[in-house]
Amino acid sequence: xxxxxxxxxxxxxxxxxxxxxxxxxxxxxxxxxxxxxxxxxxxxxxxxxxxxxxxxxxxxxxxxxxxxxxxxxxxxxxxxxxxxxxxxxxxxxxxxxxxxxxxxxxxxxxxxxxxxxxxxx
Amino acid sequence: xxxxxxxxxxxxxxxxxxxxxxxxxxxxxxxxxxxxxxxxxxxxxxxxxxxxxxxxxxxxxxxxxxxxxxxxxxxxxxxxxxxxxxxxxxxxxxxxxxxxxxxxxxxxxxxxxxxxxxxxxxxxxxxxxxxxxxxxxxxxxxxxxxxxxxxxxxxxxxxxxxxxxxxxxxxxxxxxxxxxxxxxxxxxxx
Numbered sequence: 001x002x003x004x005x006x007x008x009x010x011x012x013x014x015x016x017x018x019x020x021x022x023x024x025x026x027x028x029x030x031x032x033x034x035x036x037x038x039x040x041x042x043x044x045x046x047x048x049x050x051x052x053x054x055x056x057x058x059x060x061x062x063x064x065x066x067x068x069x070x071x072x073x074x075x076x077x078x079x080x081x082x083x084x085x086x087x088x089x090x091x092x093x094x095x096x097x098x099x100x101x102x103x104x105x106x107x108x109x110x111x112x113x114x115x116x117x118x119x120x121x
Numbered sequence: 122x123x124x125x126x127x128x129x130x131x132x133x134x135x136x137x138x139x140x141x142x143x144x145x146x147x148x149x150x151x152x153x154x155x156x157x158x159x160x161x162x163x164x165x166x167x168x169x170x171x172x173x174x175x176x177x178x179x180x181x182x183x184x185x186x187x188x189x190x191x192x193x194x195x196x197x198x199x200x201x202x203x204x205x206x207x208x209x210x211x212x213x214x215x216x217x218x219x220x221x222x223x224x225x226x227x228x229x230x231x232x233x234x235x236x237x238x239x240x241x242x243x244x245x246x247x248x249x250x251x252x253x254x255x256x257x258x259x260x261x262x263x264x265x266x267x268x269x270x271x272x273x274x275x276x277x278x279x280x281x282x283x284x285x286x287x288x289x290x291x292x293x294x295x296x297x298x299x300x301x302x303x304x305x306x307x308x309x310x311x
């Protein structure tokens with residue numbers, strides 16, 4: 001096994017450099033450069049890229065707007081359906097005003113109200 | 122071989138930043154000069170990560186295209202080569218991981234026992250193949266570290282920046298990779 005102070009050397013190892021450099025040496029330099037530049041030429045112009053980005057942003061904004069409108073419409077339709085259960089209907093059905101308050105309240109029930117309704121019974 | 126300290130300051134040649142500025146202004150020839158200047162280190166680094174030479178060259182091409190598309194993010198106050206090689210390293214690693222999911226590269230163990238012919242060129246070719254295979258046996262970080270340090274002449278600190286690890290980690294990686302490759306080279310001499 002070859003092991004020595006050179007393994008810790010802060011300087012590049014010329015032997016390893018020569019061997020690895022040769023092993024990894026790429027060929028056909030001109031061909032490679034030509035292939036890269038051909039791919040560069042095939043890229044869309046910067047203006048086109050910017051336009052595509054803008055159109056993507058515009059499409060996303062339009063989608064968000066449509067989603068917002070649909071959500072708002074659905075929410076608007078949902079409100080009248082809640083009104084089907086009104087306080088008078090509940091009170092006449094259950095005979096309890098507290099139950100009417102419970103079932104038609106917009107906020108979560110208050111435990112104190114619940115307690116009061118139980119005492120009433 | 123010119124080290125990183127000399128990069129972009131080649132006598133009689135336009136420096137990297139000037140070429141970058143011209144490229145950003147739409148000068149195709151300036152970008153061509155950058156590609157020509159750095160194709161070797163980029164391809165070597167890609168090849169250190171990827172065993173397949175075609176894969177490595179594809180990754181190297183992608184590196185230059187990515188660099189071009191991100192050129193406006195390049196900090197012109199810093200050296201160009203480490204920035205470029207960081208892109209090359211990351212793209213090669215990504216490509217290798219994608220490939221690894223699809224197939225596992227298998228290194229023929231018997232290939233190493235093939236006797237070299239009397240022809241020196243053939244013998245050298247076999248040694249180089251052995252070295253490439255030995256390199257592939259090393260952990261990814263070791264491979265990149267030793268190629269950047271011993272072949273490309275980067276400092277430990279520069280490699281640490283490229284890999285996003287501590288300098289001590291790079292020193293350790295170079296040490297282990299060297300020991301492994303020296304064993305191989307010594308065996309070959311015997």
